[in-house]
Amino acid sequence: MSNKKKNPFVMVLFGGAGDLAKRKLFPALYGLYRNGFIHEHFSVIGLGRSRKGQEEYRQIVRQSVNEHFRMSVNDPEELNSFSMKFDYISLDVHDLDGYQRLREWLEIREKEVNIPVNRLFYLAISPKLFGQVSKNLKIAGLTEGNGWNRLVIEKPFGHDYESAKELNNQIRTSFAEEEIYRIDHYLGKEMVQNIQMIRFANTLFENMWNNRYISNIQITASETVGVGDRAQYYDHAGALRDMVQNHILQMVTLVAMEPPSRLKPEAIHDEKVKVLRSLRRWKNEDVLQNMIRGQYTKGFIGGQPLPSYREEEGVQNDSVNETFVSGRLLIDNFRWSGVPFYIRTGKRMYRKETVVVVQFKNVPDNLYFNKNNALEPNLLIININPKEGLSLQINAKQPGTVSEVVPIRMDFCHDSKEGLPEAYESLLHDATEGDRTYFTHWEEVALAWKFIDPIRKVWDGLDESTLSYYEAGSTGPKESDLLLKKEGFHWHDLGEQHGSSK
Numbered sequence: 190m191s192n193k194k195k196n197p198f199v200m201v202l203f204g205g206a207g208d209l210a211k212r213k214l215f216p217a218l219y220g221l222y223r224n225g226f227i228h229e230h231f232s233v234i235g236l237g238r239s240r241k242g243q244e245e246y247r248q249i250v251r252q253s254v255n256e257h258f259r260m261s262v263n264d265p266e267e268l269n270s271f272s273m274k275f276d277y278i279s280l281d282v283h284d285l286d287g288y289q290r291l292r293e294w295l296e297i298r299e300k301e302v303n304i305p306v307n308r309l310f311y312l313a314i315s316p317k318l319f320g321q322v323s324k325n326l327k328i329a330g331l332t333e334g335n336g337w338n339r340l341v342i343e344k345p346f347g348h349d350y351e352s353a354k355e356l357n358n359q360i361r362t363s364f365a366e367e368e369i370y371r372i373d374h375y376l377g378k379e380m381v382q383n384i385q386m387i388r389f390a391n392t393l394f395e396n397m398w399n400n401r402y403i404s405n406i407q408i409t410a411s412e413t414v415g416v417g418d419r420a421q422y423y424d425h426a427g428a429l430r431d432m433v434q435n436h437i438l439q440m441v442t443l444v445a446m447e448p449p450s451r452l453k454p455e456a457i458h459d460e461k462v463k464v465l466r467s468l469r470r471w472k473n474e475d476v477l478q479n480m481i482r483g484q485y486t487k488g489f490i491g492g493q494p495l496p497s498y499r500e501e502e503g504v505q506n507d508s509v510n511e512t513f514v515s516g517r518l519l520i521d522n523f524r525w526s527g528v529p530f531y532i533r534t535g536k537r538m539y540r541k542e543t544v545v546v547v548q549f550k551n552v553p554d555n556l557y558f559n560k561n562n563a564l565e566p567n568l569l570i571i572n573i574n575p576k577e578g579l580s581l582q583i584n585a586k587q588p589g590t591v592s593e594v595v596p597i598r599m600d601f602c603h604d605s606k607e608g609l610p611e612a613y614e615s616l617l618h619d620a621t622e623g624d625r626t627y628f629t630h631w632e633e634v635a636l637a638w639k640f641i642d643p644i645r646k647v648w649d650g651l652d653e654s655t656l657s658y659y660e661a662g663s664t665g666p667k668e669s670d671l672l673l674k675k676e677g678f679h680w681h682d683l684g685e686q687h688g689s690s691k
């Protein structure tokens with residue numbers, strides 16, 4: 190994030206007092222404001238059907254920042270000035286008259302602060318409304334003016350390729366692709382952005398970043414939380430759509446892509462698209478061989494008893510929805526031919542951890558011994574969340590012995606609690622500055638769905654007997670371990686001490 194802050198703008202926030210706005214967007218904007226990463230002439234107009242007074246809305250903003258900002262807020266005056274940037278209009282997205290009132294408000298505000306018509310339309314509302322809002326914005330003439338218009342759109346972007354295409358066609362009638370900022374909050378995470386830098390700024394890694402030196406890659410995004418209060422959405426979406434189609438595949442592309450010709454969004458998107466095109470699409474029996482779906486049963490996390498998925502509020506008591514996915518992905522190109530990318534994500538697992546582990550091939554001949562008579566592999570561990578940092582596992586001499594080796598880990602670690610910007614801070618900054626690098630391009634979304642849809646189709650045609658189960662608080666179903674065991678590997682596990690010196 191740079192402090193260029195060249196753009197004064199108005200943010201038009203649909204879902205202006207919803208959960209996302211309160212928990213993520215207000216705190217993120219506050220972070221940008223207090224660090225001078227946002228132009229002083231910015232305003233936010235929050236929208237929703239419910240009626241709210243201006244002061245009532247500003248109080249909601251202040252309270253959200255106090256509750257959810259990544260550090261304690263100790264400057265009430267600054268917070269107060271921040272909240273004065275916010276106004277609220279009651280508007281139902283289906284009601285065209287509401288958009289006229291919005292237009293009047295925008296024109297007055299833009300004149301007042303003497304700024305060009307730079308409008309950031311942020312859709313923090315139900316995905317069912319995305320198409321309608323984009324259409325109405327255009328009809329009401331809100332996308333015209335002498336500045337820029339950008340549409341920031343939340344996930345999920347469709348529930349399969351066809352619905353995503355339909356949604357895309359709807360929003361494209363009002364906004365050009367260059368004006369659309371599709372959020373994948375994983376792309377805003379510091380260490381996800383760091384993947385490219387680690388790869389392309391270090392001879393050490395880039396020269397070895399291929400099938401001659403790497404035996405497999407493992408990407409895990411495990412969570413301890415359950416379905417929470419989102420059963421209505423999640424019991425239909427499942428982990429495959431909720432996490433794999435977007436976050437996991439985005440991480441795969443960043444790990445696997447070729448160096449871009451320039452550090453420009455189009456050049457980076459082109460390389461990511463090539464990876465998605467090379468991703469082998471599993472069909473029918475391939476799905477059974479390579480993709481595992483699981484659901485949690487009751488168990489314990491941190492000593493606390495937890496219900497099974499089917500006992501969670503709002504979940505059907507015979508649901509076969511997956512809360513866990515693991516899979517073996519193959520990328521059919523020169524660099525990655527023969528290197529499995531193992532992916533894994535699930536709710537109610539042993540611990541919260543997003544991590545990429547690159548396992549290098551062993552040396553051709555082992556001259557040394559250790560207690561298992563086998564060398565541990567070299568590993569590059571990229572800790573994404575909650576720990577953020579890098580760890581490199583190498584083999585070294587066990588002190589006091591003649592030729593015994595031990596694996597040691599070299600760590601670089603920064604802790605987000607000490608003030609690193611959160612994903613939404615970074616993404617909002619980029620959207621205000623017009624940098625689309627860390628937003629998903631339509632082609633990426635489309636290709637990701639084309640990979641997911643055949644898997645979904647096979648799973649939807651199967652009965653319960655092919656669903657694997659895992660206890661809440663575990664590392665997932667045993668079938669997920671077998672997936673790697675078949676090829677002589679194992680998960681560098683959630684139980685292992687990533688990032689700590691041994």
Ligand SMILES: NC(=O)C1=CN([C@@H]2O[C@H](COP(=O)(O)OP(=O)(O)OC[C@H]3O[C@@H](n4cnc5c(N)ncnc54)[C@H](OP(=O)(O)O)[C@@H]3O)[C@@H](O)[C@H]2O)C=CC1
Nearest residue numbers: 204206207208209237238239281282313314316343344345
């Ligand atoms: N919450 C989260 O952590 C995450 C959310 N998202 C995505 O963000 C989006 C918003 O989610 P979330 O904040 O949780 O949802 P909420 O239901 O909490 O908020 C949505 C808001 O939309 C407003 N709204 C609903 N219908 C209308 C309408 N017809 N006209 C105008 N406003 C309307 C509601 O306000 P009112 O009742 O006043 O109309 C409500 O506050 C979704 O796309 C979701 O998938 C993505 C990742 C994480």
Ligand SMILES: O=C1O[C@H](COP(=O)(O)O)[C@@H](O)[C@H](O)[C@H]1O
Nearest residue numbers: 344374410412414431432543574
């Ligand atoms: O998008 C989503 O991500 C969260 C996990 O995000 P993280 O930043 O905490 O790793 C997940 O809980 C949610 O189901 C999904 O919709």
